[in-house]
Amino acid sequence: MPEEATGEGLAAVDRYHQDYGSRARELKRQGKKILGYLCAFVPVEIITAAGFMPFRIKGDVNEPITKADTEMETIVCPLVRSCFDMALKGNYEFLDGIVIPHACDSICRTYDIWKYSLHLPYSHFINMPHGTGKPSLDFYQAVLNTFRTSLSRFAGREISDQELTQAIGLHNQNRAKVRELYELRKASPPLISGTEVARVLIAAMSIPVEESIKMLGDVIEEVKQRGGVLAQKSARIMVVGAQVDSVAFIELIEDSGAWVVADDLCPGAREFFSDVTVTADPIEGIAERYLRKVKCGRTYREMKGNYEEYLEDRFGHMSRMIEGFNVDGVVLYIYKYCDPFGFEVPQIKSYIESKGTPVLYLEDEYSMSTIGRLRTRIQAFLELLGSK
Amino acid sequence: MTEEKKPEERKKRRTATEAASRIGPMVKATIGGTVQAREEGKPIAYSFICCCYDEIIRAMDIVPVWTENYAGVCGAKRDAQRFLERAEAENFSRSLCTYALCGLGFDAWREELGEMPPESPWGGQARPDMMLGSGQMLCDPRNKWYQASQRYMPDVPVYDVGLPWPPYEDDYDYREVQDYYVKYIVEELKGLVQFLEKHTGRKMDWDRLSELVDLADRTWNLIWETYELRKAVPTPMGTGDAMNTMVPMVFMMGTQEAYDFYKELNDELKHKIANKEGEIPDEKYRLIWGGGLPAWFALTDFNYFNNKGAVFPVETTYRMVEAIYHFDIDLSKITDPLEHVAWRWVKFWTYWYDKAKKRPGSHPDVERLIQYIEDYKIDGIVMHEAFSCRSWHVGLIWQLNQLKKVYRDIPSLILESDIVDISSYNEADTRARIDAFIDTLEAVKSRGR
Numbered sequence: 001m002p003e004e005a006t007g008e009g010l011a012a013v014d015r016y017h018q019d020y021g022s023r024a025r026e027l028k029r030q031g032k033k034i035l036g037y038l039c040a041f042v043p044v045e046i047i048t049a050a051g052f053m054p055f056r057i058k059g060d061v062n063e064p065i066t067k068a069d070t071e072m073e074t075i076v077c078p079l080v081r082s083c084f085d086m087a088l089k090g091n092y093e094f095l096d097g098i099v100i101p102h103a104c105d106s107i108c109r110t111y112d113i114w115k116y117s118l119h120l121p122y123s124h125f126i127n128m129p130h131g132t133g134k135p136s137l138d139f140y141q142a143v144l145n146t147f148r149t150s151l152s153r154f155a156g157r158e159i160s161d162q163e164l165t166q167a168i169g170l171h172n173q174n175r176a177k178v179r180e181l182y183e184l185r186k187a188s189p190p191l192i193s194g195t196e197v198a199r200v201l202i203a204a205m206s207i208p209v210e211e212s213i214k215m216l217g218d219v220i221e222e223v224k225q226r227g228g229v230l231a232q233k234s235a236r237i238m239v240v241g242a243q244v245d246s247v248a249f250i251e252l253i254e255d256s257g258a259w260v261v262a263d264d265l266c267p268g269a270r271e272f273f274s275d276v277t278v279t280a281d282p283i284e285g286i287a288e289r290y291l292r293k294v295k296c297g298r299t300y301r302e303m304k305g306n307y308e309e310y311l312e313d314r315f316g317h318m319s320r321m322i323e324g325f326n327v328d329g330v331v332l333y334i335y336k337y338c339d340p341f342g343f344e345v346p347q348i349k350s351y352i353e354s355k356g357t358p359v360l361y362l363e364d365e366y367s368m369s370t371i372g373r374l375r376t377r378i379q380a381f382l383e384l385l386g387s388k
Numbered sequence: 389m390t391e392e393k394k395p396e397e398r399k400k401r402r403t404a405t406e407a408a409s410r411i412g413p414m415v416k417a418t419i420g421g422t423v424q425a426r427e428e429g430k431p432i433a434y435s436f437i438c439c440c441y442d443e444i445i446r447a448m449d450i451v452p453v454w455t456e457n458y459a460g461v462c463g464a465k466r467d468a469q470r471f472l473e474r475a476e477a478e479n480f481s482r483s484l485c486t487y488a489l490c491g492l493g494f495d496a497w498r499e500e501l502g503e504m505p506p507e508s509p510w511g512g513q514a515r516p517d518m519m520l521g522s523g524q525m526l527c528d529p530r531n532k533w534y535q536a537s538q539r540y541m542p543d544v545p546v547y548d549v550g551l552p553w554p555p556y557e558d559d560y561d562y563r564e565v566q567d568y569y570v571k572y573i574v575e576e577l578k579g580l581v582q583f584l585e586k587h588t589g590r591k592m593d594w595d596r597l598s599e600l601v602d603l604a605d606r607t608w609n610l611i612w613e614t615y616e617l618r619k620a621v622p623t624p625m626g627t628g629d630a631m632n633t634m635v636p637m638v639f640m641m642g643t644q645e646a647y648d649f650y651k652e653l654n655d656e657l658k659h660k661i662a663n664k665e666g667e668i669p670d671e672k673y674r675l676i677w678g679g680g681l682p683a684w685f686a687l688t689d690f691n692y693f694n695n696k697g698a699v700f701p702v703e704t705t706y707r708m709v710e711a712i713y714h715f716d717i718d719l720s721k722i723t724d725p726l727e728h729v730a731w732r733w734v735k736f737w738t739y740w741y742d743k744a745k746k747r748p749g750s751h752p753d754v755e756r757l758i759q760y761i762e763d764y765k766i767d768g769i770v771m772h773e774a775f776s777c778r779s780w781h782v783g784l785i786w787q788l789n790q791l792k793k794v795y796r797d798i799p800s801l802i803l804e805s806d807i808v809d810i811s812s813y814n815e816a817d818t819r820a821r822i823d824a825f826i827d828t829l830e831a832v833k834s835r836g837r
Contacts, residue, residue, distance in 0.1 A: 071786050075483075075775050102552075105528045105778035111555070112751060113786045125555040130523025130531050135575035136550055142568040150559050300523055300531040300548045307542030336483045339528035339778065343488070343536045346479045350539075363481050 009218030010196070016203035016215075017247075021092060023207045024055045028094040036092055038083060039243065040271035040294065041101040041128055043144060043286045048209055049167035050151045050159050054099075056205035056267075057092060058245040059083045061368050071113050077106035077337045078366035079243055084110065087118060097122025097154065099147075102129075103298050104340045122154045130300040132292050141287045148283065164282035170209045171276065177216035178204075178272035184223055185261045186325055189230045192223045194237075194260025198247040201267035205245075230259070235385045236326055238262040240318060240348065241333035242297075242341050249333060249364075252371060256378045258385075262325035264318050270296060273317075297340035315351045322357050329385045331378070332361040358385060401628060401687040402694075404667040405660075407653040408629035415635060419458065419510045425451040426514040431588045434519040434537070436530050438708055440551055440573065440733050441520060441580060443600040443642035443725070448590055451514075454639050455533070458513045459490035463684035463808035465509045471497070472809060480536070486776040486808035488533040492540075499540040515541070518587050520580070521548040525555070527779035547583040550576045553737035556752050562738050573730035581726075594725065600642040601725045605712050605732070607647045611637055612711040614654040618701045619764050622666025624657045627677040627700035628690030629667075634706035672697030673767045673829045676760050679704055679784045680772030683805045686813055689822070693770075696826045702764040704756060705780070710739050749794045753787055758795050768799040768829050774807045799832055801825040 016023055024034045035047050036057045044054040059082025068085035086092065097120045100111045108125075115123040127143050129136040152159050181200065184191040200219055204212040235258040239250065243266045250260050264270050274293035279285035291299065295317055303310045322330065330352050334341045349359045360381040364370055403409045426432055433445060435452040445452055462468035468486070474493035476482055482489070494513055497505045504512030519534035534546045554562035554569055581592050618625050625633075633653060636646035660666075675693070677700050683689070690700070712719055715735040722728040740752035740759075747755065760766065769791075771784045788800050801821060805813040 071789065073773055073782050073785060075773065075778060076782055102525060105526075105782070108525055109778055109782040112753075112783060116749075116751070116786070116790060123558070125557065127525065127552050127555055129550045129552060129572070131548055131550045131576070133579070135572055135579065138575075139550070139552075139568060139572035142565070142572075146560070146565055150557075153559055297532070298528070300521070300535065302548070303538075303546060307538060310538075334481070336481060337778065338481075339484060339532060342481045342484045343529070343532035345481070347536065347539055349479060361479055363483075 009215060009220075009222040010200075012215050013196075013200050013203040013219060016206050017199045020058060020202070020206050021055070021094065023211070024053060025094045027053060027208070033096040034094050035097045035099055035122065036087075036095040037099040037101075038080070038107055039101055039103040040266040040296070041103045041290055041298070042099050042126060043147075043290055044209070045164060045167040045171050045276060045282075045286055046144065046148055046151060046159065047099065048170065049163040050155045052096070052151075052155070053208050055092075055095065056245075057083045057087065057098075058202065058205065059366060060086055061246045061248050061366055063089075064367075071117055072110060075337055076110060077104070077335055079245070079335055080106045080110060082366055084114065084117075087114070095120055097124070099124050099126065101126040104338070106337065106339075124150050128291070130298070132299060132301055137287055137291055140291050141283050144283050144287055161282055164286075165278060167209075168276045168278055168282055168285065170213065174204070174209050174213050174216065175272045175275055177213055177220065180220055181216060181223075182262075182269065182272075182325075184220070187228070188236070188326065189228065189232045190236075190259050190261050191228060191230070193230060193254055194239075194250045194263075195247050195254050197260075198244070198250045201272075202245055202247070205267055233257055233259050235259075235328040235382055236261045238264070238318075238322060238325065238327040238330045239333055240264040240330055242266065242335060242338055244268070244333065248368060248371065249374070252375055253331065253378055256375060256382055258329075258382055262321045262327055264321065266296075269321065270294060297344045311347060311351045315348055318348070318352060319355050319357075322352070322355065327357060329381060330357055330359045331381070332359055334361070334363055336363055336365050358388070402691050403629050403632065405625050405629050405633070405653065405656055407649065407656055408625070408632040411632035411635050415457065415461065415639075416510050418639070419461065419513075422451055422453045422514040423504075423511045431518070431590075432514055432516045433584075434516040434534060436520070436522055437638040438526075439520065439522045439530070439549060440577065440729050441549060443597055443604055443729065444577065444581060444584070444592075445520075446642040447593055447597040447600050448584055448588060450584060450588065452639075453514055453516055455491045455513065456487045457635075457639055458494070458509075459487040459808055460684045462490050462494075462509050463810070464687065466685050466810055467509050468685075468808045469810065470505075482776075482809070484776060485527075485529040485533070485779075486774075486806055488529040488536075489776075490808050491533065492536055495537050495540045516544055518584070519544055519546045521546055522551050523548055524551045525553060529779075545583075545587060547580055549580050551733065553734050556738075556741055556744065562741055566734055566738070569734050570727065570730045573733060574724075574726050577726045577729065597725045598723070601728050603644065603647060604642045605719065607637075607641060607650060608709040608712050608732075610647060610650045610654065611709045614650050614657060615702070615707065617654065617657040617661060620661045620701075621674075621765065622664065622668070622671040623674065623699050623701035623764075624660035624666060625701075626667045626690060626694070627703040627705075628687060628694075630700075630703055630706065631682050631687060631690075634708075638706060638708060667699045668694045668697065670697060671699050673699070673826070673833075674765055675700050675768045675770050676757065676764065676766045677703035677705055678757055678769040678771050678800075679787065680781050680803075681705060681774055681777065681807045682772060683774070683803075683813055684807055685810045686805065686815070686818070689803075689818060692819055692822060696822070698826065698829070700770070702760045702766070704753075704760070708736075710736055715739070716742075747794055749790070751787075751790060753783065754790045754794065757787065757791055761795075761798065766798075767833070768801070768825065770801045770803065770825070772803045772805070774805065775812055776806050776809060799825065799828045
């Protein structure tokens with residue numbers, strides 16, 4: 001096990017979070033190949049099995065988007081634009097390739113822009129279907145096998161079933177550690193703040209999975225040892241949204257007098273609460289997990305039963321989390337130009353409210369410039385919760 | 389209830405062809421027909437264009453309600469704002485697809501009233517018995533819109549057809565994967581037929597489907613041949629008209645009426661060419677509409693271009709066909725109608741791949757622009773970036789940049805507004821930009837003289 005993360009959980013987190021990509025840069029110097037990816041729908045198991053390091057490309061809410069606008073329309077999701085801006089500005093100069101999934105229009109329709117602008121040795125688009133039925137699952141397996149073949153060509157060697165199974169085990173362990181970390185949020189007050197958790201998850205996106213497992217384990221031990229150091233606050237909040245790869249918004253809520261104790265976000269519960277089942281053909285288990293188990297607005301879940309049952313199928317995991325983490329209120333935090341989540345807002349909001357939990361819906365632009373406006377809304381929401 | 393607002397007075401666009409001028413009444417009659425079909429108890433399906441299922445629904449006598457079309461009509465009549473505002477009041481962001489927002493706002497209002505909203509354009513949008521979405525590489529609203537509509541119509545079932553096509557990649561040829569794409573699409577279309585049979589109580593007439601698929605093939609070829617006539621100098625028909633003549637292509641495919649329409653258009657264009665009758669008398673600049681859906685409320689901008697001596701002999705938008713006989717497989721040998729449709733779909737979307745591979749740094753979308761620029765003797769490119777639609781409006785800047793890198797620098801203009809939301813449009817600003825663009829075209833022409 002590399003020493004970089006050993007024995008210093010939260011300190012390692014701070015280091016990797018502050019200098020995002022520093023570990024990938026080090027490994028690159030040692031000869032490791034690094035593949036950047038967007039969104040939680042890239043099956044990182046296959047990249048790990050090929051001997052490459054999967055590295056999640058993130059944006060920066062503090063950095064004004066400038067360079068990206070010369071290539072990418074401003075009607076693209078601001079998070080994707082920020083990610084691309086960061087890449088164009090040389091923050092991810094260590095990448096050997098990019099892998100982009102068919103997640104949403106903003107990601108799908110910009111694949112060529114990424115591919116042609118960054119001139120990386122490797123690029124691949126994973127054409128994930130929207131549906132979850134048997135034909136979609138079969139098709140997705142074929143798509144993943146094409147990815148496996150493509151990566152094998154780039155690696156210059158076959159990717160064996162054994163390597164895939166091993167990688168599945170590692171990424172499952174990583175997810176299990178995150179779930180263990182989330183358990184620490186159930187206490188009142190939580191043993192770890194939402195801001196700290198967000199920082200941990202962001203740091204984990206930038207290091208090899210083996211190191212992430214170790215780092216998460218160290219963080220869990222450290223937090224348990226420090227015990228209940230956090231003060232009681234007025235409310236326990238859950239945040240629901242797409243990819244929130246900055247702590248700024250979580251920090252804003254916590255600075256306003258509440259704890260963020262749960263989420264349905266990436267990185268967050270959405271991508272860490274379901275595992276890959278180990279199957280004889282490892283691709284089968286991977287396909288099943290990403291297509292059917294990860295519940296995200298980008299995937300079209302076919303209606304079974306009546307409308308109420310359909311809402312339960314799509315959003316039931318949110319209400320279970322609200323209950324399990326004793327949540328007082330939900331903040332639905334959606335970026336402008338986000339089609340998969342934007343169309344779900346009325347249904348999610350009414351579904352959660354129908355269970356008795358108040359919801360604040362905020363539309364944002366992935367920029368620190370909006371923080372003042374958001375603070376006012378959040379403070380008003382917390383006051384509302386306090387008066388209940 | 390959303391407060392009723394009077395639409396602004398709309399200026400009608402001047403058409404060059406008689407065929408294009410017939411489209412408005414045709415659309416009006418079609419929309420009115422769906423309302424009547426509802427009253428008569430015929431099965432009605434909310435439908436999207438370019439979803440492979442035209443012949444299937446026609447073969448089963450299901451009445452399609454083209455929801456994008458209705459939103460476009462509301463936009464063109466400058467009467468969409470009240471529906472957009474209604475959707476916004478429902479907590480849908482105004483940054484989402486305004487076709488969808490207009491439709492959702494309309495549906496929410498109609499369902500609340502139990503009847504059409506007051507003075508609905510052209511009689512309103514009929515309540516469906518089913519909704520047919522699709523999952524493609526193209527457009528998220530196609531699988532999110534109808535799912536969101538179920539909030540207002542929870543009893544109306546949705547079928548979402550998976551319709552991917554192989555991406556353009558460097559490290560493998562699309563032919564390595566095309567078989568499993570076709571297999572998947574066929575399975576999805578089979579599922580659609582089962583869904584329609586279940587919800588209509590009707591059985592698919594497979595022979596009739598085969599006939600309609602054949603008719604659609606012939607219509608594809610005819611459209612391609614007809615549009616190729618626009619290469620003539622002066623061009624007999626511009627993009628302004630094509631934004632009308634696309635109606636039978638995308639809303640009536642698989643009908644004899646569509647085929648006949650293009651036959652008449654073909655004859656009309658040949659007649660105009662024989663008489664050297666151009667869209668405008670003095671054609672100075674030949675432009676391509678190189679991307680983006682039009683601002684439906686501002687189609688008179690095409691007349692403005694015409695007034696400056698500019699014509700659009702070609703466009704990439706809504707040119708959703710290729711000549712079937714140019715495909716690298718003989719579709720006539722694929723007798724299973726669903727498989728036939730699936731191969732046609734995959735071959736359409738991959739049509740420009742081989743050509744792009746031959747030019748280093750090129751891309752199918754860029755290669756298509758290059759081909760049209762050369763074939764249609766194009767002087768400049770105009771695109772439109774509609775803020776609410778990522779499907780057709782992302783990648784335009786990049787395509788222009790790439791075109792410059794792999795081909796040549798050519799004057800270009802990207803207009804900005806929306807497809808439906810008129811609040812995004814500024815006529816004075818748009819026309820000032822067109823004026824400046826015309827000046828650039830003139831300067832380039834002068835240098836070349």
